Amino acid sequence: MSIEGVETIKAPCPKCGGYRNCVVRGRHSETVDYTEYPGQVYECTTGHLLQCCGCSALFYKEQFYFSEETEEARDPISGEWGVVQVTHDRYWPTTEARARPEWFAQLPGIDPRLKDLMTELYSGLDNGLSTLAGIGIRTCFDRATELVKVDTNLSFARKLDALFADGRIGSTEKDILVALIDAGSAAAHRGWSPSSGDLRTMMDVLEQFIHRTFFLRHESEQLRGRVPGGGRS
Numbered sequence: 201m202s203i204e205g206v207e208t209i210k211a212p213c214p215k216c217g218g219y220r221n222c223v224v225r226g227r228h229s230e231t232v233d234y235t236e237y238p239g240q241v242y243e244c245t246t247g248h249l250l251q252c253c254g255c256s257a258l259f260y261k262e263q264f265y266f267s268e269e270t271e272e273a274r275d276p277i278s279g280e281w282g283v284v285q286v287t288h289d290r291y292w293p294t295t296e297a298r299a300r301p302e303w304f305a306q307l308p309g310i311d312p313r314l315k316d317l318m319t320e321l322y323s324g325l326d327n328g329l330s331t332l333a334g335i336g337i338r339t340c341f342d343r344a345t346e347l348v349k350v351d352t353n354l355s356f357a358r359k360l361d362a363l364f365a366d367g368r369i370g371s372t373e374k375d376i377l378v379a380l381i382d383a384g385s386a387a388a389h390r391g392w393s394p395s396s397g398d399l400r401t402m403m404d405v406l407e408q409f410i411h412r413t414f415f416l417r418h419e420s421e422q423l424r425g426r427v428p429g430g431g432r433s
């Protein structure tokens with residue numbers, strides 16, 4: 201397909217999401233031959249610089265195929281079966297696997313280090329790196345507890361006791377966080393790879409903890425300051 205003479209292809213835009221028409225701004229192929237006869241047995245990698253027609257975001261597509269990797273497929277127009285080349289497509293950046301919370305953009309104002317850790321964590325999730333994401337969740341939680349002045353030398357269980365005693369978490373949340381920390385420890389030490397459902401639950405807990413601790417608490421303190429007689433009861 202082309203728009204005003206410019207080549208376009210459909211590709212998943214990492215910014216506005218979903219498959220969009222994208223202008224092909226650049227393309228280059230590299231071929232590796234496996235025999236002395238070029239084009240007999242070979243692999244080919246093609247890089248594309250793409251630009252989304254919807255939001256103008258720039259991103260990269262890499263298409264790979266090996267000449268001997270073929271499959272039977274039905275022609276969508278004639279309906280006849282035939283042998284077709286199998287191709288593998290990858291994109292960078294990938295589309296976001298988990299939407300960033302509203303407060304995420306304000307996180308550098310709370311702690312730039314926590315923002316960096318969370319950014320890497322979301323990147324791991326976007327790229328399907330489930331074990332690293334599991335470890336990252338625990339690392340982010342560890343940093344968040346450090347920010348509320350919980351002794352960094354305490355064990356994770358003792359840190360939770362301190363948060364509970366300080367009224368920062370309730371007993372149910374404490375139980376969930378124990379599970380979260382166990383899961384993160386398992387990912388780090390015992391070769392456990394969390395499922396997408398496990399990761400979703402762990403991320404829910406982590407995001408809620410950060411939101412409540414660093415944003416809601418601050419907002420409620422500001423609100424109390426604005427209400428006449430606030431803070432006395």
Ligand SMILES: [Zn+2]
Nearest residue numbers: 213216252255
């Ligand atoms: Zn877009």
